[in-house]
Amino acid sequence: xxxxxxxxxxxxxxxxxxxxxxxxxxxxxxxxxxxxxxxxxxxxxxxxxxxxxxxxxxxxxxxxxxxxxxxxxxxxxxxxxxxxxxxxxxxx
Amino acid sequence: xxxxxxxxxxxxxxxxxxxxxxxxxxxxxxxxxxxxxxxxxxxxxxxxxxxxxxxxxxxxxxxxxxxxxxxxxxxxxxxxxxxxxxxxxxxxxxxxxxxxxxxxxxxxxxxxxxxxxxxxxxxxxxxxxxxxxxxxxxxxxxxxxxxxxx
Numbered sequence: 001x002x003x004x005x006x007x008x009x010x011x012x013x014x015x016x017x018x019x020x021x022x023x024x025x026x027x028x029x030x031x032x033x034x035x036x037x038x039x040x041x042x043x044x045x046x047x048x049x050x051x052x053x054x055x056x057x058x059x060x061x062x063x064x065x066x067x068x069x070x071x072x073x074x075x076x077x078x079x080x081x082x083x084x085x086x087x088x089x090x091x092x
Numbered sequence: 093x094x095x096x097x098x099x100x101x102x103x104x105x106x107x108x109x110x111x112x113x114x115x116x117x118x119x120x121x122x123x124x125x126x127x128x129x130x131x132x133x134x135x136x137x138x139x140x141x142x143x144x145x146x147x148x149x150x151x152x153x154x155x156x157x158x159x160x161x162x163x164x165x166x167x168x169x170x171x172x173x174x175x176x177x178x179x180x181x182x183x184x185x186x187x188x189x190x191x192x193x194x195x196x197x198x199x200x201x202x203x204x205x206x207x208x209x210x211x212x213x214x215x216x217x218x219x220x221x222x223x224x225x226x227x228x229x230x231x232x233x234x235x236x237x238x239x240x241x242x
Contacts, residue, residue, distance in 0.1 A: 006160065008189070009165070009190060009191060009192050010189045010190065010191050057187050057189065058189075059149060059153070061153065064153075064157075066149070066153075084153075084156070084157075086149075086152065086153055086156055087189035087190065088146060088147065088149065088152075088187070088189070089117070089119075089135075089146070089147040089152060089166075089169055089187075089189070089190070090139070090144070090145060090146035090147065090183075090187050091144070091145055091146075091171060091180070091181065091183050091184035091187050091188070092143055092144050092145075092181040092182070092183030092184060
């Protein structure tokens with residue numbers, strides 16, 4: 001078992017075209033670091049700043065829960081969870 | 093080039109007119125990798141603004157999950173400009189995150205929102221990848237298959 005990441009098209013350049021990758025970690029932050037280890041470059045497209053925060057137009061869900069309401073990057077994750085990175089669609 | 097059916101084209105223009113003076117937005121969904129926009133899904137503009145649009149996040153998540161399960165994608169992302177030309181704004185370009193999508197812009201400026209307006213409504217399509225905008229031809233067909241296209 002592992003944690004699944006559903007990769008949006010814009011980030012598939014970092015995953016060799018794969019739409020589904022896996023990783024491990026106890027928190028969303030640790031999971032993203034783990035995925036970054038196997039797919040360098042992906043992290044900075046999801047988080048920004050120091051301390052790291054989710055990018056403004058990127059939404060992340062763990063098992064359908066918007067992590068902005070569950071502790072952000074400190075949201076707990078475990079094997080079998082599904083993480084969805086959903087690019088916002090917006091403009092002027 | 094964007095190849096789109098007349099019915100989808102008309103639905104996008106109708107939506108833009110209906111929501112004027114606010115910006116209208118939505119997607120046209122098709123099978124993943126097909127480049128064939130088949131089903132128009134108008135989205136709620138959570139910004140409800142004449143100068144900004146943002147897909148309602150909960151609706152977008154729901155639709156995104158459905159598309160994922162059905163191996164579909166947003167082949168077209170459309171929105172309207174209500175006082176300016178149908179060309180991506182700086183904000184549009186800065187936020188665009190769907191490199192495989194055709195970004196369609198419709199303009200309802202200069203009275204084009206009115207149902208009695210009989211001039212052509214600006215309807216243009218672009219690729220927006222890595223901050224670069226590339227306009228492309230729009231070809232409207234009666235129905236896929238009849239023309240041998242796609």
